[in-house]
Amino acid sequence: MTQADYDVVVVGGGPSGATAAHDLAVQGHKVMLLDKAGRIKPCGGAVPPRLLKDFDIPQSLLVAHANSARIIAPSNKTVNMPCGDGYVGMVDRDVFDEWLRNRACDAGATRIDGKCEDVVDRPDGLAEITFRTDRNAKPTAVTARCVIGADGARSRVAQQCIPNGQNVKCVFAYHEIVKVPEETTADYEPDRCDVYYQGHLSPDFYAWVFPHGKTASIGLGSANKGFPLRETTRLMREQTGFSKWETVRKEGAPIPLKPLKRWDNGRNVLVAGDAAGVVAPSSGEGIYYAMTAGRMSADAVGAFLATGNPKALRGARKAFMKAHGRVFWILGIMQYFWYSSDKRRERFVKMCDDPDVQRLTWEAYMNKELVKREPKAHMKIFLKDMAHLLGLKPVKA
Template identity: 65%
Template sequence: MTKQSEFDVVVVGGGPCGATAADDLARQGYRVALMDKAGRIKPCGGAIPPRLMRDFDIPTHLLCAHATAARMIAPSGKTVDMPIENGYVGMVNRDTFDEFLRERASASGAQRIRGEFSTIERTADGQSHVHFVNETGTAQSIRARYIIGADGARSKVAKQNIKGAGKIPCVFAYHEIIKISDHVMADYDPSRCDVYYQGHLSPDFYAWIFPHGDTASIGVGSAHKGFSLRGAIKDLRAASGFATYETVRTEGAPIPLKPLKRWDNGRDVLVAGDAAGVVAPSSGEGIYYAMACGREAATAVTEALKAGKVSALKHARKRFMKAHGKVFWVLGIMQHFWYRNDKRREKFVQICADPDVQYLTWQAYMNKELVRAKPAAHARIFFKDMGHLLGLSPT
């Protein structure tokens, strides 16, 4: 099965988080196994910021489109366009993007294993054995000093090893990839992301149409279990003129919207990415945060390997939340207030027309940190938000 059965680190999950962690560790010369199930593609709009391109050395050929604006659509049908000044949103196809990251990790020395994680067994001699089922259906196991669980929102690694991991709140996402013809409607712009804040399409989140070059992602998210995601997409495709366009593939999966309070088991396991709950509230953005989390996980495991102290595993969550916790908190408040009903969603889209909001939104997105350089803009936004919430602003 493998050339070696003992590793310093086994990374379970080969998405952006796991592949980044495996690559970082392998580059340092550690014996790394990257375990991933074959054929799975996560439902995702595929948006990545310029900072991700810089921080993780992503080649531009992986971008299938450059979005230079977003259109926000209110419940009433009113639209607000938000152009991006001196920047862009990069769009990627997750099948090719994720495979590039996995292959890069392999080229750095990580050993790829096609298989599905089963459980971790600790033997009397203190060793950890990772049990899995390979692609032929055969049960196998390998030994590891540490295990990074990057196996998604319903992570088996997390559920079996981290207290409370099975109760993480999620939005359920579903999207359909459609083939874009040469004769698309006048309202479709291949350089614009369309975001629908309409209760009939999502009672608590949003729906989207994102350009992907010769295809487009039409998706929706909701935490309401009784809500029909497929029905919402059918309605959106009909309303946007895409009802008869060829469907290339469909995908669905839960997306966590709250970081776990603890990411390690104090012994040999550290979870990261969706398994740790690091998807941004309000926007549902996850690729950048998954890769940043994967890097923090690799750094923490490196510290544990060098010092021989499992307490180093706690550093991953501490550093990640120090860097991004405030952003998650602000976005969580936004989602709680503005996505509650169509009346508030209407006001939210109206606020998006404000130049201060647009500037601070895009600066925060592209640089992945809160903008502190314009305190007057923050103050203006605060008072405008309060005016809308109290019904004092004109509609």
């Protein structure tokens, strides 16, 4: 094989790409991290405690700790869900992602600010990656033994290299970062996440207000391409009393709805993070799953580099779906049923008032796995779930 410029080129420096670049650099591989400078992904910024433990993330990166969630039904009925002994950590993506990129560089990865334009599979087995450092710069090409595409839901790498990589169904998310006044009369708590299940704010997903210390994220999502995200966010801010809070920035981006059926091209390309579709249905949680996919992709690529066998690349998706596929399947069913109408959203919020539902929901969130030790509790919740879904239990507005 012809000598490559790099062992691995990672396209995309978000949580997934930065984690993959870090892990591969730690393994001793020559890594290039190619990232488009200045982009901040729209994101509520919620991370579970397990993320800090699994990826050695310092508490100092958390800008807030949410100790409860409040969910709001179409009727404006509210249900409070305290976290118990746990919490939901909040990060600012501009600071958090940059810290991850810097850590990858400290481990030995070479960082290049630029936009990927093309990935070509050469006859000699290497991948050739063409990029520009800015719009007016001449294109630059480098070669690598393997490429990891972690360049988002509309991944150029996936579209060019992965079977059906262009057919990704997405929720379109939009949020506004606002400054939190020192004194406010709005219904806002700095340690509480608010989630709105109201059809006029989102016909098929939800809207949110998440605390970020001195700022807050106010946003919503919908898979309906014609849904007016910006206008609805403005109406939501008026509805919730946040219309006069100073806006720091506005951001929007697609978020994938489910994992791709294949993550590799069978030769020398693998995708991870949003490019692989690893965002949890129903909740839209993505940071933990993106970093997990990045780590599993690094392991798979490391095995490929050691053996030369491209079948090793399949290990990333296999490992991820073994660990989280069942949870994604259950959350997908929940989203399909409960988000389809305001009548069902009302029942969903009512169901969340149940202590068993709250306890097992938080345990699953904190630990990132289904709680297997309480089969009776799961059966109890299943029966309640079906009763609410079929309308067998009255719902009080």
